[in-house]
Amino acid sequence: MSKVLGISAFYHDSAAALVIDGKIIAAVQEERFTREKHTADFPINSIKYCLEEAGLAVDELDAIVFYDKPLLKFERLLETYYAFSPKGLFSFVKAIPVWLKEKMFLKKQIFDGLKEVGPYTKKQVRLLFQEHHLSHAASAFFASPFEKAAILTIDGVGEWSTASIGIGEGNNISFLKEMHFPHSVGLLYSAFTYFLGFKVNSGEYKLMGLAPYGVSGSEETEGFKKTIKSTLVDIKEDGSIWLDQSYFNYATGLKMAKDTKWEKLFGFPVRRDESKLEQHHCNLALAIQEVTEEIVLKLAKHAKEVTNTTNLCMAGGVALNCVANGKLIRSDIFENIYIQPAAGDAGGALGAALGAYHIYFEKDRAFTKMDIMEGAYLGPNFSEKEISTMSKKAKAVYTKHESFDTLVKEVASKIADGQVVGWFQDRMEFGPRALGNRSILADARDPKMQKKLNLQIKYREGFRPFAPSVLQEDKNEFFDLNIDSPYMLMVAPVNKSRRKPLPKGYETGTLWERLYSERSDVQSITHLDFSARIQTVHKNTNYKYWALINAFKKQTGYGLLVNTSFNVRGEPIVCTPYDAYRCFMSTEMDYLVINDFVYFKKDQPDWEKPEKWRVKFKQD
Structure with a gap:
C-alpha cells in the first residue's frame, strides 16, 4: 500500500490531497478552513483533514510531495532580473529577501508546518518536489479515464514553463514542447x-x-x-x-x-x-x-x-x-476532452500526489469508464450530531425530515415559489466550483432571479452571470451540448427553441438594459450571448442533488436550477454547518437545508438583523 500526500502552498490556493493505492481519499483547499480566499498559507488544516479521513499520522505516509520546484523558480527570478537589468531594481530589492527567507528555505518551512499537523520523526519523512507543469499534467491525465492522451497545460507560470504539450500513456507522462516565461x-x-x-x-x-x-x-x-x-x-x-x-x-x-x-x-x-x-x-x-x-x-x-x-x-x-x-x-x-475540475494551483496538490504515486513509485493505473475524481466531492462532511450541536449553539430553529423524498419535494416546491435555498449536503467539493453540495439554488425561469442573487444574496457586481445545473438526461432539451459537463467547465448555447425575440434597439442599449431584457424561458442562466456555463448532474454521482432537481422537474416540467456557490463576495465556499448558517443569516436567502435539517429564515432569532452575522471579507 502506497500512501502519498500532495501539497500546494506559498503562492495562492494552498491545498492538500491524499492518494492511497491510486485512489483519491481526500482533497481540500486551505481557504475553506481559514476563511481567507485563495490563501497561500501552508495548508495545516487541509493536511490534518486528509490524514484524519484515512486515520493516518505524518510518519505513516510513504511520501509528501510539493507541487513545484522552488530552486528552479529562484533561478528564473535571478535570470529574469539579470536579463531586464537595470530595470526593476526596486522590485528586485524587495523580492530577493522574501525569496531567500520563504522560498529558498522551503524544506524547513514544510517541516515546520508539519509539526503543526502532528508529531513525526523527520528521518521517516520522504519529501519530494515535482515540477509545476508535471503536477498540472498529472492532475488531469492520471485522474482521467484515458489510457493514452495528449496533455495540454496552460497557466501563468510555473518554474519556467507557462504552457506545455505532453503525452500520457499508462503510468507515464512525457513532455514534448514547452513555452517559457515571460511569454504566457x-x-x-x-x-x-x-x-x-x-x-x-x-x-x-x-x-x-x-x-x-x-x-x-x-x-x-x-x-x-x-x-x-x-x-x-x-x-x-x-x-x-x-x-x-x-x-x-x-x-x-x-x-x-x-x-x-x-x-x-x-x-x-x-x-x-x-x-x-x-x-x-x-x-x-x-x-x-x-x-x-x-x-x-x-x-x-x-x-x-x-x-x-x-x-x-x-x-x-x-x-x-x-x-x-x-x-x-x-x-x-x-x-x-477531460479537464481537471481543480485545474488551478489547488489541483497541483492532487497532481503532485498522483504524479509521485504513478511515476516515482511506478504504480500502474486501474482504468474505469469514469474518472477517479468521485464527482470532486472529496472534502469534509458532517454528522447529524455535529449539525445538531451547531444548531443549539447558534440558537437556530429547524425542522428535521425523516423522509428524503418528502424533503426534496418540499425544497423543490419552495424553489418553484421563488424562494432561494442554501443547499448543504455530504462531502464538500474540491476546486473552484460548487457542484450541488455547497450551493445556493434558485429557479432559472424567474427573470428577476439573476439580479436578486447578485445584489441581495451574493452582494457582488450586478453583471455577473449564473450557471445552471441540469439533469444529465435533460441537457439537450435546454442546451446545444453533445457531451456531459459534470464539473461546470463547459459553456454552450441555450437552444434556439428556448430563446425569446430581442427588443428593438437591443444591440445599442446600455449594459444594464441588455442584461435585463428577457432572452429565454430560463432567463436567469442565459447570458447576453445566449450561452450558459453548464453542470450536468448525474444520478450515479450525486443522487441527492439529482433527486432534488428531478423533484423540481416533476413539479414544473423544468429539469434544471440556478446553481451558485454557497458564499458571499470575497468569501470562500462554506465548509462547515456553522459557515453555512452564518452565511444564510447574513443574506436574504429564504431557506437553508443542511443534510435533512431545514431552517426557515423567519423562524430564526434576530432574522431581521443580518448585520449581526456579517463578516467583512476582502473584495475579490
Whole structure:
C-alpha cells in the first residue's frame, strides 16, 4: 500500500490531497478552513483533514510531495532580473529577501508546518518536489479515464514553463514542447484582468463573464483585437506566443501592465476598482477573450498534430476558461476532452500526489469508464450530531425530515415559489466550483432571479452571470451540448427553441438594459450571448442533488436550477454547518437545508438583523 500526500502552498490556493493505492481519499483547499480566499498559507488544516479521513499520522505516509520546484523558480527570478537589468531594481530589492527567507528555505518551512499537523520523526519523512507543469499534467491525465492522451497545460507560470504539450500513456507522462516565461497566455489574460479593474489571480472569471457584454464584430471590438495581435502578442501557428515586454511590467515590476502605454494603446485609462463599466471595457474584455480562444485552439490543434491521439487532458488556470473550453469541444479537434475540475494551483496538490504515486513509485493505473475524481466531492462532511450541536449553539430553529423524498419535494416546491435555498449536503467539493453540495439554488425561469442573487444574496457586481445545473438526461432539451459537463467547465448555447425575440434597439442599449431584457424561458442562466456555463448532474454521482432537481422537474416540467456557490463576495465556499448558517443569516436567502435539517429564515432569532452575522471579507 502506497500512501502519498500532495501539497500546494506559498503562492495562492494552498491545498492538500491524499492518494492511497491510486485512489483519491481526500482533497481540500486551505481557504475553506481559514476563511481567507485563495490563501497561500501552508495548508495545516487541509493536511490534518486528509490524514484524519484515512486515520493516518505524518510518519505513516510513504511520501509528501510539493507541487513545484522552488530552486528552479529562484533561478528564473535571478535570470529574469539579470536579463531586464537595470530595470526593476526596486522590485528586485524587495523580492530577493522574501525569496531567500520563504522560498529558498522551503524544506524547513514544510517541516515546520508539519509539526503543526502532528508529531513525526523527520528521518521517516520522504519529501519530494515535482515540477509545476508535471503536477498540472498529472492532475488531469492520471485522474482521467484515458489510457493514452495528449496533455495540454496552460497557466501563468510555473518554474519556467507557462504552457506545455505532453503525452500520457499508462503510468507515464512525457513532455514534448514547452513555452517559457515571460511569454504566457495566463499572464496576458491577467494583464487585461488588471487593466479592466479586477483583481489578478481571482478576477479572471469576472473578465470572462464581462466579455459577452462586448459587441462581437463591432468596429471597436475588432479594432481592439487587431491592436492586441499587432502590438502586444505575436501568435504563431502552433499556438506559441511572443509578448512585447515593453508593454508589460510583471517580469520585474510590481504590477501587470504599464498603465500609460496601455492607456495610449486602447484610448482609455486603467479602470479602478468598482468604477463604472462602460461599453469600451466590455468590448476590450470580448477582444482578449476571443484572442485567448484563438491561442487555445491553436495549441490544441498542435497538440493533436504532435501526439496523434484522439483524447486530450487539460489543466492549469487557463483550463478554467470554460468559454474557450466550449469552443474547443465544438471544434472537434479531439474526440474526447477531460479537464481537471481543480485545474488551478489547488489541483497541483492532487497532481503532485498522483504524479509521485504513478511515476516515482511506478504504480500502474486501474482504468474505469469514469474518472477517479468521485464527482470532486472529496472534502469534509458532517454528522447529524455535529449539525445538531451547531444548531443549539447558534440558537437556530429547524425542522428535521425523516423522509428524503418528502424533503426534496418540499425544497423543490419552495424553489418553484421563488424562494432561494442554501443547499448543504455530504462531502464538500474540491476546486473552484460548487457542484450541488455547497450551493445556493434558485429557479432559472424567474427573470428577476439573476439580479436578486447578485445584489441581495451574493452582494457582488450586478453583471455577473449564473450557471445552471441540469439533469444529465435533460441537457439537450435546454442546451446545444453533445457531451456531459459534470464539473461546470463547459459553456454552450441555450437552444434556439428556448430563446425569446430581442427588443428593438437591443444591440445599442446600455449594459444594464441588455442584461435585463428577457432572452429565454430560463432567463436567469442565459447570458447576453445566449450561452450558459453548464453542470450536468448525474444520478450515479450525486443522487441527492439529482433527486432534488428531478423533484423540481416533476413539479414544473423544468429539469434544471440556478446553481451558485454557497458564499458571499470575497468569501470562500462554506465548509462547515456553522459557515453555512452564518452565511444564510447574513443574506436574504429564504431557506437553508443542511443534510435533512431545514431552517426557515423567519423562524430564526434576530432574522431581521443580518448585520449581526456579517463578516467583512476582502473584495475579490
